[in-house]
Amino acid sequence: MSNYPEDAFLQLSGIQHFIFCPRQWGLIHLEQQWAENVRTTEGKILHERAHDGSLSEKRGDLLILRDLRVHSHRLGVSGACDVVEFYACRDGISLARWEGRWRPFPVEYKRGRPKKHQADVLQLCAQAICLEEMLCCTIEAGAIYYAEIKRRQEVYFSPELRKTVEETLSQMQDYAARGHTPRAKPSRSCNACSMINICLPKLRRCPSAQSYLCSAVEEVRICENF
């Protein structure tokens, strides 16, 4: 994967939209469309709470930084981590404003519960790769806090997971470079999609203008032959 200039950076949070539905990502991130539903509103409130209070806090051997801006030239993304915890550690990295050495551990806050798809996990892994590039370190794991079950799920950043992040972002970069919003693929996800009234996925089942015109011409020809 090559290095991307800053003006080609994609929003890191877009990974979750792309995994949910590539068209949803295209509508939001390429066409700047947006619509709220109950899920998006709940998610926004949860993130505002995660970012509440001071941006940094120290509790003994634990340093907590909130809403930390991150980017990666290699992946071509930028965004923010809800929370990055830094644990005091002898062979950790040094930080500009804080004495000592630290081991970073990103934490993402999500509404709901762990999901079958990989959207949340891939987003967290992309954050970790950004942190690794910025801090010149290796991050082995992070966690996702799910509000519905009020628990953290630890995530190990395996080579396979990192590869999936890179492949997903590469596909997104390809769509973005072409300015192409993926076509609708109606599925059960549409019922939970805030963009359904903008996307109109059922129209996907209607014939294209070209095939409509072709069949209309064919009908006229048949009539003329009578």
Ligand code: SF4
């Ligand atoms: S309505 Fe369905 S096809 Fe359209 S963006 Fe949402 S999930 Fe994707």
